[in-house]
Amino acid sequence: MRKLAEHNIPLREASITQVHSVLRDGNPLIVHTSMFANALASLANPKQQQQWVPLAEKNRIIGTYAQTEIGHGTFVRGLETTAIFDPETKEFVLHSPTITSTKWWPGGLGKTANAAIVMAQLYTQGKCYGPHPFFVQLRDFDTHHSLPGVILGEIGPRLGINSQDNGYLRFDHYRIPRTNMLMRHSQVLEDGSYVKPIHNKLSYGTMVWTRVAIVHSCSKKLACAVTIATRYSAVRHQSELVPGKPEPQILEYQTQQYKLLPHIASVFAILFSASSVLRMQRNVAASISKGNVELLPELHILSCAMKALSSQDSTQGIETCRLACGGHGYIASSGLPSLYTSTTCTITYEGENTVLLLQVARYLIKSYRAGLEGLPVLPSVMYLTAPSAMHQSPPLSNQALIEAFRISSANLVKETESRLCRQFNLEQNFHYAWNRCSVALVHCAELHSRYYMCEKFLSTVESIRASDRVRSVLQDLCRLYLIHHITLNQGHFLRSGTLSGVDLSTLEEEMYELLAKLRPQAVPLVDAFDFRDELLGSTLGAWDGRVYERLYEEAQKSPLNKTDVSKAYHKYLQPLMKSNL
Ligand SMILES: CCCCCCCCCC/C=C\CCCCCC(=O)SCCNC(=O)CCNC(=O)[C@H](O)C(C)(C)COP(=O)(O)OP(=O)(O)OC[C@H]1O[C@@H](n2cnc3c(N)ncnc32)[C@H](O)[C@@H]1OP(=O)(O)O
Numbered sequence: 051m052r053k054l055a056e057h058n059i060p061l062r063e064a065s066i067t068q069v070h071s072v073l074r075d076g077n078p079l080i081v082h083t084s085m086f087a088n089a090l091a092s093l094a095n096p097k098q099q100q101q102w103v104p105l106a107e108k109n110r111i112i113g114t115y116a117q118t119e120i121g122h123g124t125f126v127r128g129l130e131t132t133a134i135f136d137p138e139t140k141e142f143v144l145h146s147p148t149i150t151s152t153k154w155w156p157g158g159l160g161k162t163a164n165a166a167i168v169m170a171q172l173y174t175q176g177k178c179y180g181p182h183p184f185f186v187q188l189r190d191f192d193t194h195h196s197l198p199g200v201i202l203g204e205i206g207p208r209l210g211i212n213s214q215d216n217g218y219l220r221f222d223h224y225r226i227p228r229t230n231m232l233m234r235h236s237q238v239l240e241d242g243s244y245v246k247p248i249h250n251k252l253s254y255g256t257m258v259w260t261r262v263a264i265v266h267s268c269s270k271k272l273a274c275a276v277t278i279a280t281r282y283s284a285v286r287h288q289s290e291l292v293p294g295k296p297e298p299q300i301l302e303y304q305t306q307q308y309k310l311l312p313h314i315a316s317v318f319a320i321l322f323s324a325s326s327v328l329r330m331q332r333n334v335a336a337s338i339s340k341g342n343v344e345l346l347p348e349l350h351i352l353s354c355a356m357k358a359l360s361s362q363d364s365t366q367g368i369e370t371c372r373l374a375c376g377g378h379g380y381i382a383s384s385g386l387p388s389l390y391t392s393t394t395c396t397i398t399y400e401g402e403n404t405v406l407l408l409q410v411a412r413y414l415i416k417s418y419r420a421g422l423e424g425l426p427v428l429p430s431v432m433y434l435t436a437p438s439a440m441h442q443s444p445p446l447s448n449q450a451l452i453e454a455f456r457i458s459s460a461n462l463v464k465e466t467e468s469r470l471c472r473q474f475n476l477e478q479n480f481h482y483a484w485n486r487c488s489v490a491l492v493h494c495a496e497l498h499s500r501y502y503m504c505e506k507f508l509s510t511v512e513s514i515r516a517s518d519r520v521r522s523v524l525q526d527l528c529r530l531y532l533i534h535h536i537t538l539n540q541g542h543f544l545r546s547g548t549l550s551g552v553d554l555s556t557l558e559e560e561m562y563e564l565l566a567k568l569r570p571q572a573v574p575l576v577d578a579f580d581f582r583d584e585l586l587g588s589t590l591g592a593w594d595g596r597v598y599e600r601l602y603e604e605a606q607k608s609p610l611n612k613t614d615v616s617k618a619y620h621k622y623l624q625p626l627m628k629s630n631l
């Protein structure tokens with residue numbers, strides 16, 4: 051926080067990655083610097099910003115984002131916390147009517163935060179207007195004691211991020227001024243009348259912003275993991291590649307290259323997609339401030355798609371890197387276990403992935419139907435109803451592979467939409483029919499999202515002008531990425547007829563050649579991520595490659611090594627050994 055102040059970086063523009071690096075196993079301030087700061091910036095009106103932002107910047111106010119309840123995380127419309135407007139006192143009364151309405155999970159809520167943006171069902175003049183955000187002080191700003199009417203605590207140990215205090219929160223008819231409702235988009239006036247927003251999902255804006263930020267942070271986490279595993283694979287020698295010859299670096303094994311190189315490629319694919327979504331987010335934010343919400347649905351869908359894919363890819367990639375380091379990948383000092391536990395939660399938080407993919411699928415089906423009827427559809431899904439013939443690209447060129455993705459995705463959406471129609475005819479209920487098709491719908495969303503990511507990877511690499519040699523390495527990496535994901539999804543390409551069995555076997559052959567070609571680039575590629583040793587925090591991945599010395603030094607720090615004979619010997623082992631049991 052001192053560094054942020056020194057460099058005059060406003061809270062909401064702080065690089066969360068830097069904050070991440072301070073505490074690897076979770077950071078109690080992360081939701082303060084990310085979601086809380088963003089909610090103030092995007093949901094509070096200018097007067098409210100003047101009131102709270104300077105205090106948040108000075109860390110006088112430390113906030114969190116309290117939306118999820120024990121009973122509901124995904125279904126935001128089902129939240130139970132109420133904020134009922136009292137026109138007599140011009141206050142909102144916050145209340146948690148049931149056990150299931152208890153706020154549960156918010157980062158920093160347990161012990162750190164003294165305030166929160168609370169999402170609660172807004173009631174005024176006897177009518178419910180759905181979930182809305184409120185600025186709520188939870189603790190005394192001087193003593194840090196929780197305020198009367200606020201019941202707070204920490205939820206207990208988790209799989210990971212245990213140096214964060216995830217909390218619970220209940221309200222007992224707790225009163226806040228009317229002006230604490232975040233009023234940039236919707237308002238409750240003094241007489242209790244409600245002024246609606248220009249789009250009814252604008253109050254979900256902080257979630258959209260965080261999903262985009264998560265994409266970025268996933269590429270960083272995966273970059274850390276591939277750096278550790280690749281450097282280790284260059285240091286580690288094991289077995290015989292050729293009988294009688296010296297043990298080779300394990301990076302020489304094709305299977306090891308196959309474990310690592312596609313995930314190195316994935317870092318770039320996620321990073322380039324993140325940049326593209328970030329650009330779109332900035333454009334949409336600028337349009338919203340001028341009253342134009344036309345592109346909001348596209349941003350919502352793209353951020354859902356990229357958050358789901360990047361969290362899944364980075365989590366799987368980190369686990370593969372851990373396994374690629376053999377036994378040493380299991381030791382905490384390798385850094386890989388905490389990378390895994392602090393990344394796998396991105397699959398769940400900020401919208402559980404299946405749920406987000408179903409949002410994407412809903413958009414694909416709606417756009418496909420709109421396209422068929424000749425209605426306008428947004429640019430990213432125009433291809434669904436565009437003529438589905440392959441263009442004139444040379445066979446199996448990058449462009450042809452992208453086209454194969456595009457056509458296979460359009461084909462899958464078409465097939466699933468027909469299934470949905472058949473199911474609807476049987477069920478006579480759209481929602482039951484939807485549920486019956488939801489596995490296929492998730493596949494549609496995944497293929498569409500992968501197509502987007504492949505396309506962004508290729509177009510970004512092709513636009514590199516600074517260095518021909520760098521472009522050439524990244525072109526190989528991109529090619530590997532395209533082929534790798536085609537081989538993982540062979541069925542879709544065969545079903546759509548875009549690639550034949552012979553094509554797939556030719557591509558597979560090329561993939562093996564690319565692994566060998568890219569092998570000498572593996573270490574330079576991860577070195578180029580330029581992580582300092584302190585940031586990586588790994589005995590296996592440090593720059594100097596002194597893996598065994600570092601493992602040995604780290605073992606000396608184990609508390610069990612403070613004495614030769616441990617207390618447990620006297621307390622348990624010795625009595626056991628003497629007991630003749
Ligand atoms: C430089 C380096 C930077 C690095 C940065 C690193 C940053 C690291 C980031 C980490 C930071 C902090 C840690 C984060 C901790 C996690 C915090 C949380 O988890 S907070 C809680 C998050 N909760 C969720 O995400 C809940 C998920 N659920 C939902 O979002 C919604 O309920 C739903 C989208 C699933 C459904 O919403 P619902 O209201 O029920 O809507 P419908 O399904 O009926 O759809 C109606 C209609 O609305 C559209 N829609 C939905 N959401 C949006 C939206 N946000 N924007 C625009 N439109 C939206 C939807 O598509 C439908 O449209 P139709 O046209 O009708 O089809």
Ligand SMILES: Cc1cc2nc3c(=O)[nH]c(=O)nc-3n(C[C@H](O)[C@H](O)[C@H](O)COP(=O)(O)OP(=O)(O)OC[C@H]3O[C@@H](n4cnc5c(N)ncnc54)[C@H](O)[C@@H]3O)c2cc1C
Nearest residue numbers: 115116117118122123124155156157395399400401402404
């Ligand atoms: C580490 C961590 C930090 C968090 N931080 C915060 C925070 O700071 N603030 C905050 O407010 N929240 C926070 N959360 C909560 C988080 O946002 C929710 O856990 C998340 O949105 C998922 O909701 P849920 O837990 O209710 O899961 P559920 O929705 O109950 O999901 C359980 C299963 O049901 C399935 N499911 C649910 N709905 C559907 C559907 N419509 N169709 C098909 N399948 C469905 C899901 O796919 C999943 O398999 C955090 C969670 C974690 C793990």
